[in-house]
Amino acid sequence: AKNCPLFVCNYLCLHPFIGFLFIRWEEEKYEDGVKWRFLEHSGPYFPPEYQPLPDNVHFYYDGKKVKLSLAAEEVALFFAQMLDHEYTTKKVFRENFFKDWRKEMTDAERSLIQDLGKCDFGEIHAMHKAKVEARKNMTKEEKQVLDEFGYCLLDHHRERIGNFKIEPPGLFRGRGEHPKQGMLKKRIQPEDIIINCSKEACIPVPPAGHRWKEVRHDNTVTWLVSWTENIQGSIKYIMLNANSKLKGEKDWEKYEVARKLKSCVDNIRSQYRSDLKSRQMSTRQRAVALYFIDKLALRAGNEKEEGETADTVGCCSLRVEHITLHEQMDGKEYVVEFDFLGKDSIRYYNKVPVIKKVFKNLKLFLENKQPGDELFDRLYTSMLNKHLSSLMPGLTAKVFRTYNASITLQEQLKELTNKSDSVAEKLLSYNRANRAVAILCNHQRAPPKTFDQSMATLQSKIDARKEQLALAKSGLKQAKKEAKAKGSSELVERKKAAVKRCEEQLLKMEIQATDREENKQIALGTSKLNYLDPRISVAWCKNMGLPVDKIYNKSQRDKFAWAIDMTEVDFEF
DNA sequence: ATTACCACTTAGCATCTAGACC
DNA sequence: GGTCTAGATGCTAAGTGGTAAT
Numbered sequence: 001a002k003n004c005p006l007f008v009c010n011y012l013c014l015h016p017f018i019g020f021l022f023i024r025w026e027e028e029k030y031e032d033g034v035k036w037r038f039l040e041h042s043g044p045y046f047p048p049e050y051q052p053l054p055d056n057v058h059f060y061y062d063g064k065k066v067k068l069s070l071a072a073e074e075v076a077l078f079f080a081q082m083l084d085h086e087y088t089t090k091k092v093f094r095e096n097f098f099k100d101w102r103k104e105m106t107d108a109e110r111s112l113i114q115d116l117g118k119c120d121f122g123e124i125h126a127m128h129k130a131k132v133e134a135r136k137n138m139t140k141e142e143k144q145v146l147d148e149f150g151y152c153l154l155d156h157h158r159e160r161i162g163n164f165k166i167e168p169p170g171l172f173r174g175r176g177e178h179p180k181q182g183m184l185k186k187r188i189q190p191e192d193i194i195i196n197c198s199k200e201a202c203i204p205v206p207p208a209g210h211r212w213k214e215v216r217h218d219n220t221v222t223w224l225v226s227w228t229e230n231i232q233g234s235i236k237y238i239m240l241n242a243n244s245k246l247k248g249e250k251d252w253e254k255y256e257v258a259r260k261l262k263s264c265v266d267n268i269r270s271q272y273r274s275d276l277k278s279r280q281m282s283t284r285q286r287a288v289a290l291y292f293i294d295k296l297a298l299r300a301g302n303e304k305e306e307g308e309t310a311d312t313v314g315c316c317s318l319r320v321e322h323i324t325l326h327e328q329m330d331g332k333e334y335v336v337e338f339d340f341l342g343k344d345s346i347r348y349y350n351k352v353p354v355i356k357k358v359f360k361n362l363k364l365f366l367e368n369k370q371p372g373d374e375l376f377d378r379l380y381t382s383m384l385n386k387h388l389s390s391l392m393p394g395l396t397a398k399v400f401r402t403y404n405a406s407i408t409l410q411e412q413l414k415e416l417t418n419k420s421d422s423v424a425e426k427l428l429s430y431n432r433a434n435r436a437v438a439i440l441c442n443h444q445r446a447p448p449k450t451f452d453q454s455m456a457t458l459q460s461k462i463d464a465r466k467e468q469l470a471l472a473k474s475g476l477k478q479a480k481k482e483a484k485a486k487g488s489s490e491l492v493e494r495k496k497a498a499v500k501r502c503e504e505q506l507l508k509m510e511i512q513a514t515d516r517e518e519n520k521q522i523a524l525g526t527s528k529l530n531y532l533d534p535r536i537s538v539a540w541c542k543n544m545g546l547p548v549d550k551i552y553n554k555s556q557r558d559k560f561a562w563a564i565d566m567t568e569v570d571f572e573f
Numbered sequence: 574a575t576t577a578c579c580a581c582t583t584a585g586c587a588t589c590t591a592g593a594c595c
Numbered sequence: 596g597g598t599c600t601a602g603a604t605g606c607t608a609a610g611t612g613g614t615a616a617t
Binding site for chain 1: 575578579580581582583584585586589
């Protein structure tokens with residue numbers, strides 16, 4: 001990251017021995033692949049051990065009181081905690097849970113408890129709810145935990161850690177129709193934990209009576225702690241907060257790659273357009289996939305192991321059943337109708353007119369195939385990315401998402417905003433530009449549970465304000481009349497101001513209502529945090545004379561500190 | 574060439590909290 | 596001063612893509 005602005009920034013740091021001081025990140029002294037030279041931390045925070053149920057709380061099987069062993073009781077509590085959720089009624093969830101629960105039981109328990117339907121967790125559930133209620137009124141000793149575990153020392157700088165807590169045990173709930181939902185996610189012990197820190201650092205002390213699985217000193221990676229999770233067998237990490245230098249630099253690099261794509265995207269587009277006519281079938285498939293990835297901001301779509309995860313797809317893993325071709329639709333030619341579940345089982349539904357060559361190719365790809373067959377049967381993400389990186393160093397499929405998101409924001413902001421707009425109007429326009437990106441990237445959310453109600457509340461406020469405005473207007477009329485008779489205009493001016501104030505407040509609320517309505521099912525956060533070059537937003541703020549905190553909250557400002565510090569008014573993505 | 578593994582980003586929902594409102 | 600709620604923060608699942616192993 002040679003030209004990264006972070007290198008030339010001075011940081012105000014709290015040094016553990018010296019106190020506050022300015023430190024400059026040293027420049028270019030890292031060998032290739034090395035992420036840090038010194039790393040020290042306290043190790044992870046472990047969630048508290050399981051506390052057995054109080055004597056007055058019981059589990060019942062088939063109407064009879066049963067005292068469970070500690071291990072079985074803990075798992076029963078996990079289930080009871082989730083009873084308010086609809087998914088505890090799902091067949092797969094219940095079966096997976098019951099199977100794993102029985103593994104934790106003693107032989108006697110196992111032979112007794114054979115039917116989940118006969119289990120009564122009612123008292124345990126009630127106790128849990130009471131506990132949640134009680135916790136609300138508790139004071140926070142959280143702060144101490146944060147101080148002890150929340151920070152590390154990285155190359156003389158105190159840095160915030162992102163997730164310093166070990167994930168507590170519980171029942172796995174994947175997203176969508178996950179085949180493993182309900183399985184027991186086991187408690188992580190120090191013996192499962194790999195610690196990564198400097199050789200010269202004080203090695204974190206494991207909890208009393210325990211030892212770490214391993215302590216290593218790998219300065220080519222950024223994680224401090226890792227363990228293997230038992231559901232998918234994947235590795236989990238403790239890493240730095242987004243506002244750290246390590247993450248900030250990566251973020252900056254990401255946007256620089258996307259900006260580089262801007263300069264060669266025209267060539268790449270004409271390249272894949274001509275590839276649509278290639279004699280090689282795999283090249284044609286690559287070209288069509290690239291067309292989708294570029295035009296629709298689809299994800300790459302790596303293959304997934306069947307039965308291990310929910311059935312979701314991305315571009316390269318699309319199946320025949322996920323698209324429908326229409327020669328004509330809604331007065332448009334060559335329309336492709338997409339309907340599939342993407343990341344997090346979020347539905348992607350879109351009807352898109354495409355160019356004729358793409359349409360004809362798709363028709364060809366569909367020939368002699370079953371609904372469950374792969375649309376791009378000769379294409380893999382690895383091939384696609386290899387091809388892309390030959391066109392431009394660092395180019396992969398996901399860069400298109402970043403590029404198209406950022407360029408869309410920049411264009412929309414130009415189109416929608418005027419310097420003469422009011423602050424509320426400017427912010428509405430910003431949100432609309434942000435929204436255009438979120439729609440492009442298909443960032444959806446469930447409508448908030450209180451949505452209808454809060455809209456109604458806002459509407460009644462608007463109505464009340466309207467009445468007030470009418471009142472203020474008639475007051476002004478009256479004052480004007482009196483002024484004519486008396487010749488004094490002071491009252492008129494005051495009434496005028498009142499009307500104006502009222503109108504402004506009304507407009508502000510109406511804008512807020514529009515914004516909220518348009519945002520009902522759309523999540524802006526993901527694109528703001530991961531796809532939009534913050535320098536576009538910072539430059540826009542400077543242009544519009546708005547403080548950045550109108551669009552970025554505290555943690556966003558921290559994360560994007562590098563952009564806020566360095567961006568000039570004339571920044572172009 | 575293919576697969577397994579690893580490290581890291583991206584994602585939506587749950588929970589918490591500050592501050593608006595009474 | 597208490598309550599309510601929107602927005603902030605936390606949590607962890609689910610992707611992407613590089614590299615090592617086979």
